[in-house]
Amino acid sequence: MVEDGSYLYNEAQEEKNGEKTPDSLHEKCKTGIEELDRKLSGGIPVGNSVLMVGSSGSGKTTLSMQFLIDGARNGERGVFFTITEPLFKLIKNMENFSFYDKKLIEEGKVNIIDLRIISDRLGLDTEKYTVEDVNALLDVLKDIADELNVKRLVIDSITALCYRLQSKEMIRNFIFKLGASLASMDCTSILTSEVPPNEIKYSQYGTEEFIADGIIFLGDVNRRGDIIRTLQIIKMRGTAHSRTKSAMSISSKNGIELAPLLKSRE
């Protein structure tokens, strides 16, 4: 169902045959990015797993961190599992943003965990995972999330995790186990997915999108040599949402911000 050419009501609403809007069916988890929450009719439905897709430098990590920090400010504990960047580098980058609050990290309201250190402590080969390794890692992720009682979880990135698996079959099995694991947790999650620049695909291995309740695509458009960052919600189960591409800005003062993308082409 399309409203105003830009808003889609998804299956959840259709199933209800118009009796209730999807917005009334699900509690929302605000991302902390005002315009994005507006596009999502209030936020990501609580419990959803969202694939945040983009090439290097598209803003996946910043957006995910802003999501966690905003949650922590509103009393929702979060955890950020990184496998792409060392902790010190990640924190150093985040310190440039005014939304970053060291106190939230020190108080354990936002927990940043390097998956390579966990792998190391589990005695796993940090570069190559076997089926057993992956199962052990998933158990640890779930234990940490349960123990910390987190309401928001980020894995940055699912692509880097899959890269350590040896076959497509292993990757597929891991993705589906991860999906099941996330579904059993009482939290809203963002999984970042790296794709090559200028390609419209949502994952490196073609499987990641199947476990996601939502997909947010971070891309860019080239305007006379200026790269304009863009954000587009491809799908989001459980809420009415815009599918219009927005211009996205990342600034140290305001973090991620969205503006209408000017449609006129050169």
Added chain:
Amino acid sequence: MSNTIIDGLRERISSAMTLNQSVGIMLPGNNYSDLTQALFEFIYSKPKTAWVYVTITNPYGDIVKKFGNMLDKGNIKFIDGISRAAGIYEINPNCTFIESPAQLEKILLEIMSAFRDLENDVQKYLVIDSLSSLLTYNNVSLVTEFFTHLSNRTKLEDIHSISLSIEEEMEENINKILYLKSNKIIKVRESFI
């Protein structure tokens, strides 16, 4: 530079802004410096109002050189879309520098962000200097779309606006939008001042 022209322009800006929320000023290129002088004098005379001045025509540094004595009231913030593109890497807390005048969405965001930082009860004003300069770096339809979005946002947020355009550099389509979106158009003619 004639004081009579500047006084006359300031007078016209003042009366137009008293009665209208959005004012478009169309002027010949040779009156541009008189008009900016009149505009900064007007801004200086309103210390209790808050202004955001978007400059695409002259770099912020150049404005400070010419009008620095009128910028010390603390009631004006700048958004400079031209310096970085010209390779000038200045940093100033009173000015936000945009990478390129083609980044219209970023200009839009910075304008709204500058106003968001202000207290609610202060009267807010925006100057776009100028639509014709934006046309140097963007095509007509992009500038038209940008100006339409901007006008809609400023109206919704109760922000008064002054949009400048140099007649010789303007395109018909943008003139139409300027007429459509402005409550009042001032056409600068020396004979009228």
